[in-house]
Amino acid sequence: MPATNDPARRTAYDTLRSVSQNDAYANLVLPGLLAERRLDSRDAALATELAYGTLRAQGTYDAILAECVDRPLTQLDPELLDLLRLGAHQLLATRIPPHAAVAATVDLAREVLHEGAARMSNAVLRRVGRSSFDEWIERIAPDPQDDPEGYLALDRAHPRWIVSALWDSLAAHRGGKVAHDEIDRLLAADNERPGVTLVARPGLASVEDLLDEGAEPGRFAPTAAYLSHGDPGRLELVRRGRAGVQDEGSQLVALAVADAPLDGDDGLWLDLCAGPGGKAALLAATVAERGGRLVAAELAPHRARLVKRALQPIPGLHKVITADGTEPPWRGGLFDRVIADVPCTGLGALRRRPEARWRREAKDVALLAETQKKLLASALDSARPGGLVGYVTCSPHLAETRIVVEDVLRGRDDVEQLDARPHLPGVPELGDGPDVQLWPHLHGTDAMYIALLRRR
Numbered sequence: 001m002p003a004t005n006d007p008a009r010r011t012a013y014d015t016l017r018s019v020s021q022n023d024a025y026a027n028l029v030l031p032g033l034l035a036e037r038r039l040d041s042r043d044a045a046l047a048t049e050l051a052y053g054t055l056r057a058q059g060t061y062d063a064i065l066a067e068c069v070d071r072p073l074t075q076l077d078p079e080l081l082d083l084l085r086l087g088a089h090q091l092l093a094t095r096i097p098p099h100a101a102v103a104a105t106v107d108l109a110r111e112v113l114h115e116g117a118a119r120m121s122n123a124v125l126r127r128v129g130r131s132s133f134d135e136w137i138e139r140i141a142p143d144p145q146d147d148p149e150g151y152l153a154l155d156r157a158h159p160r161w162i163v164s165a166l167w168d169s170l171a172a173h174r175g176g177k178v179a180h181d182e183i184d185r186l187l188a189a190d191n192e193r194p195g196v197t198l199v200a201r202p203g204l205a206s207v208e209d210l211l212d213e214g215a216e217p218g219r220f221a222p223t224a225a226y227l228s229h230g231d232p233g234r235l236e237l238v239r240r241g242r243a244g245v246q247d248e249g250s251q252l253v254a255l256a257v258a259d260a261p262l263d264g265d266d267g268l269w270l271d272l273c274a275g276p277g278g279k280a281a282l283l284a285a286t287v288a289e290r291g292g293r294l295v296a297a298e299l300a301p302h303r304a305r306l307v308k309r310a311l312q313p314i315p316g317l318h319k320v321i322t323a324d325g326t327e328p329p330w331r332g333g334l335f336d337r338v339i340a341d342v343p344c345t346g347l348g349a350l351r352r353r354p355e356a357r358w359r360r361e362a363k364d365v366a367l368l369a370e371t372q373k374k375l376l377a378s379a380l381d382s383a384r385p386g387g388l389v390g391y392v393t394c395s396p397h398l399a400e401t402r403i404v405v406e407d408v409l410r411g412r413d414d415v416e417q418l419d420a421r422p423h424l425p426g427v428p429e430l431g432d433g434p435d436v437q438l439w440p441h442l443h444g445t446d447a448m449y450i451a452l453l454r455r456r
């Protein structure tokens, strides 16, 4: 631990620096720092709230800071900019008294930078603290009547292109218009840290086992349970791979692929994009109970190793292959069920990755869509006649979901799309179908998408 009087803020600051300097992921860096520095639980909670909160709202804090600094933010030292963001977050979104927020950030500037940075932080943060968050938004955001997307982008701290994409998707799945209030609730849900959801892998653990460990039953998936407190890693069932940590939406879409009716053979399943292996483990456990096996393919060797580890505790002759799913080494028409959980922008899991929304760019979507179409085509080719394919993403962007499916299906006459909704039993508000889009503000899950297809 570096010498510091304020381990919580120092750790939050170091996390911000890793994210902006090294393109690190906060949800990987921060737990490492907390463990290495042995922060007590109060400091760890504060460091987490400061780091995640600052990163999540970074774009809005930058817009506010730009009003308080006498030069473009791009001309500031990046270290100072991260400090100012941390200070702005404390002033505008926490209960820390303003004088303490400023003083602590100024002290940190002195500790990690120099006296000049401390003086500048003091001056800038005093300006920031003269208005509340809502007053700042009123001043810098456009009128919500004239420009609702622009207003929400600042008020809910999302890049405008993401607000727009989420709005389009929500509207498309509702067959029309969506009220301002609902998109506001969706964006607000992206700013909440999700709780821990566990999965009981069939045949290896039951939800009752998880309830005995203090979890509460899931709302929708028969395999899910919520852990409201404590570290899931301390649970024996999790340590032994009989249960795992997995979003309930991920469980629901994997179970939809597993449970949709199928005529004929049902013993050989494929996960085309398996890393790190959450869905592969659930599917392998499910197919093993039915006497079958799973082949899991993954392009990245280090992620293929994670899949191997995830499948280790699961009985059955499952196989992990490091392969490019667009040029598969297996012959076509082989598998009874296929899941293609394709690489995507991850816009459906923004609540888990605080910095992701500022890192992604609109142009990523088109590039990914090309790969997604190839992977879906390959998934369809890999399925036997009559076999089932689930196309899955953790993005609700239409260009990664419905449009990919439409584009691929337009080019082939050997595929029919099924109504996925009956295969997520008990889940409300599934829209007009036939595909399903889950939403954080409606279902409490990541915004997972699934289209279910059958090869004729």
Ligand SMILES: C[S@@+](CC[C@H](N)C(=O)[O-])C[C@H]1O[C@@H](n2cnc3c(N)ncnc32)[C@H](O)[C@@H]1O
Binding pocket: 250, 272, 273, 274, 275, 276, 277, 278, 279, 280, 297, 298, 299, 300, 303, 323, 324, 325, 326, 341, 342, 343, 344, 394
């Ligand atoms: C959304 S993730 C899959 C998550 C996984 N199904 C789970 O539940 O743990 C997409 C995965 O696809 C892999 N991938 C990307 N391009 C691929 C390709 N051409 N063939 C196979 N896998 C690919 C990525 O490395 C990544 O691990």
